Amino acid sequence: MWDRTVGDLVDAAAPALELRALGKRFGEKVAVDGISLSIPTGSCTGLVGPNGAGKTTTLSMATGLLRPDAGQALISGVDVWQHPTEAKQLVGVLADGVKLFDRLTGEQLITYHGLLAGLDAETVARRCQDLLTMLDLTGAGTTLVVDYSAGMTKKIALACALVHAPRLLVLDEPFESVDPVSAANIRDILQGFVRGGGTVIVSSHSMDLVQRMCDHVAVIAQGHVLAAGTVDDVRGASTLEDRFVELVGGRQHLQGPTWLNQS
Numbered sequence: 001m002w003d004r005t006v007g008d009l010v011d012a013a014a015p016a017l018e019l020r021a022l023g024k025r026f027g028e029k030v031a032v033d034g035i036s037l038s039i040p041t042g043s044c045t046g047l048v049g050p051n052g053a054g055k056t057t058t059l060s061m062a063t064g065l066l067r068p069d070a071g072q073a074l075i076s077g078v079d080v081w082q083h084p085t086e087a088k089q090l091v092g093v094l095a096d097g098v099k100l101f102d103r104l105t106g107e108q109l110i111t112y113h114g115l116l117a118g119l120d121a122e123t124v125a126r127r128c129q130d131l132l133t134m135l136d137l138t139g140a141g142t143t144l145v146v147d148y149s150a151g152m153t154k155k156i157a158l159a160c161a162l163v164h165a166p167r168l169l170v171l172d173e174p175f176e177s178v179d180p181v182s183a184a185n186i187r188d189i190l191q192g193f194v195r196g197g198g199t200v201i202v203s204s205h206s207m208d209l210v211q212r213m214c215d216h217v218a219v220i221a222q223g224h225v226l227a228a229g230t231v232d233d234v235r236g237a238s239t240l241e242d243r244f245v246e247l248v249g250g251r252q253h254l255q256g257p258t259w260l261n262q263s
């Protein structure tokens with residue numbers, strides 16, 4: 001039997017991620033309404049949008065975690081839903097709110113992910129120590145993940161996403177609960193990953209962070225792409241935050257009820 005490898009499927013000229021008319025509804029609610037988006041290889045792309053815009057749903061469908069109702073997602077030309085095993089070798093995912101096996105130590109959790117990705121035990125052991133050092137978790141490697149702080153938990157999840165050296169990293173809210181020093185360290189790691197030829201997609205509510213860290217951005221709302229391109233093209237002469245508010249709308253300048261006034 002012909003044994004297909006991921007290398008046989010990868011198209012080096014294809015975008016790191018391409019979404020073609022991706023759609024998902026939950027009952028009556030249309031969460032993602034035919035999103036098409038092309039993420040260039042070697043870019044750091046911010047995915048921004050108001051609460052409930054469809055960011056997590058889109059990223060879940062793009063990374064093989066949630067089956068779309070319509071459309072296609074391709075990672076380096078590999079169809080995520082036609083070739084899920086191969087596609088998952090190309091991507092590292094830090095999902096928002098997904099439970100980790102937290103009765104394992106940090107070392108055990110990284111090892112589990114590395115072995116699951118098909119790495120040999122020796123490679124996993126070496127990479128595990130490198131990742132713990134890089135993420136400043138060396139002392140916590142033998143501690144159970146259930147005893148980690150929220151920020152440490154984000155960092156160990158990032159280590160798990162990196163252990164198989166993916167081409168594409170998809171990070172849903174990676175900086176939530178992370179202290180400023182650790183956030184700066186994570187930013188450095190992600191920038192190094194991009195300099196090394198990798199591609200990063202990061203969903204965030206921080207426009208300031210996206211403007212500083214990303215070279216591309218996609219703004220989505222109500223399951224649609226409102227704008228996408230380089231950060232400079234999308235923001236024009238404004239800040240990204242002002243442009244976001246202009247695109248998305250909804251700013252109401254509310255004063256609040258009178259009973260909240262102290263004077």
Ligand SMILES: Nc1ncnc2c1ncn2[C@@H]1O[C@H](COP(=O)(O)OP(=O)(O)OP(=O)(O)O)[C@@H](O)[C@H]1O
Nearest residue numbers: 026029030031049050051052053054055056057058
């Ligand atoms: N499993 C589900 N069942 C029903 N509705 C869902 C489900 N998951 C998401 N939705 C709905 O789909 C829409 C998009 O949700 P999604 O989580 O993708 O948005 P988001 O942009 O990631 O939001 P946030 O910024 O608040 O995290 C929302 O209206 C949400 O209520």
